[in-house]
Amino acid sequence: MAFAEIETNFHANGGIDDIVEAQRPFALKHGVSFGDFIQFAGAVGVSNCAGGPRLQFLAGRSNFSLPAPDLTVPEPFDATDKIFARMGDAGFSPNEVVDLLISHSVAAQDHVDPTIPGTPFDSTPGDFDAQFFVETLLQGTLFPGNGSNTGEVMSPLAGEFRLQSDFEIARDARTACEWQSFITDQNLMVAKFESVMAKLAVLGQNPQDLVDCSEIIPVPSVAKSQVATLPAGKTLADIEQSCNAVPFPVISADPGPATSVAPVPPS
Numbered sequence: 698m699a700f701a702e703i704e705t706n707f708h709a710n711g712g713i714d715d716i717v718e719a720q721r722p723f724a725l726k727h728g729v730s731f732g733d734f735i736q737f738a739g740a741v742g743v744s745n746c747a748g749g750p751r752l753q754f755l756a757g758r759s760n761f762s763l764p765a766p767d768l769t770v771p772e773p774f775d776a777t778d779k780i781f782a783r784m785g786d787a788g789f790s791p792n793e794v795v796d797l798l799i800s801h802s803v804a805a806q807d808h809v810d811p812t813i814p815g816t817p818f819d820s821t822p823g824d825f826d827a828q829f830f831v832e833t834l835l836q837g838t839l840f841p842g843n844g845s846n847t848g849e850v851m852s853p854l855a856g857e858f859r860l861q862s863d864f865e866i867a868r869d870a871r872t873a874c875e876w877q878s879f880i881t882d883q884n885l886m887v888a889k890f891e892s893v894m895a896k897l898a899v900l901g902q903n904p905q906d907l908v909d910c911s912e913i914i915p916v917p918s919v920a921k922s923q924v925a926t927l928p929a930g931k932t933l934a935d936i937e938q939s940c941n942a943v944p945f946p947v948i949s950a951d952p953g954p955a956t957s958v959a960p961v962p963p964s
């Protein structure tokens with residue numbers, strides 16, 4: 698927000714310019730630092746998703762900062778080793794990268810394949826649920842848009858998008874069991890996300906200097922279910938089980954014709 702003319706031009710930040718331009722006037726109008734505003738808006742945003750977390754919100758970040766150098770944010774076409782190394786530089790273990798990627802449960806792409814903006818990463822982009830962790834393990838069968846793009850691999854459902862990085866981290870021996878663990882435990886998934894986001898939110902800050910204003914974050918509605926399902930038309934045979942230590946859980950399949958996922962409408 699402070700250096701939009703520099704940082705939003707970095708390739709890895711593609712698409713962030715929209716939300717930066719929408720939010721900057723609020724931060725300026727209310728005299729809130731950009732760091733605080735981004736944390737506040739993110740916490741309120743995910744609280745709107747059914748089953749979502751109630752993230753801690755600490756206020757009091759300074760508005761003094763410097764532009765980040767380019768090439769520090771992971772790209773979906775980066776190898777897992779590179780992604781884990783970069784996130785490790787910031788203090789996150791490979792399993793904590795999985796915990797951060799819970800965010801992709803409520804996410805869609807606009808720019809990897811620009812011909813199909815709003816294509817979500819799971820079949821329930823409005824719900825903070827574990828469908829993302831099941832669906833990324835299904836065998837890929839199709840490209841939802843104009844064919845293979847850099848950073849994209851085949852997805853299992855019409856209208857669903859699969860990032861190469863999500864595909865690989867789901868299957869990596871270092872992270873496959875953390876990935877699988879959320880499929881039958883929505884509460885665990887939310888607790889892990891709240892914890893890792895609390896860590897992310899104070900990177901570069903001294904938490905002692907911040908004030909806990911978490912009570913202003915809305916309480917999300919409860920999750921529809923603790924256990925994810927197989928999308929209609931899929932069976933357990935379509936799962937590419939990747940955690941060697943724990944068998945894949947037996948979950949039910951949704952009834953009805955093969956699942957096709959609608960795009961997320963523009964905001």
Ligand code: HEM
Pocket residue numbers: 711712771772773774780794797798800801803804805806807808809810848860862
């Ligand atoms: C680990 C490496 C990561 C990679 C390679 C990655 C990659 C991507 C890509 C390529 C998109 C689509 C952007 C577009 O085309 O508009 C995306 C969307 C998104 N990502 Fe990630 N991501 C990563 C980690 C994270 C983390 C740590 C968070 C937050 C904690 C996050 C939250 C999101 C959200 C919320 C969206 C959807 C934005 C929207 O719907 O407009 N991602 N990610």
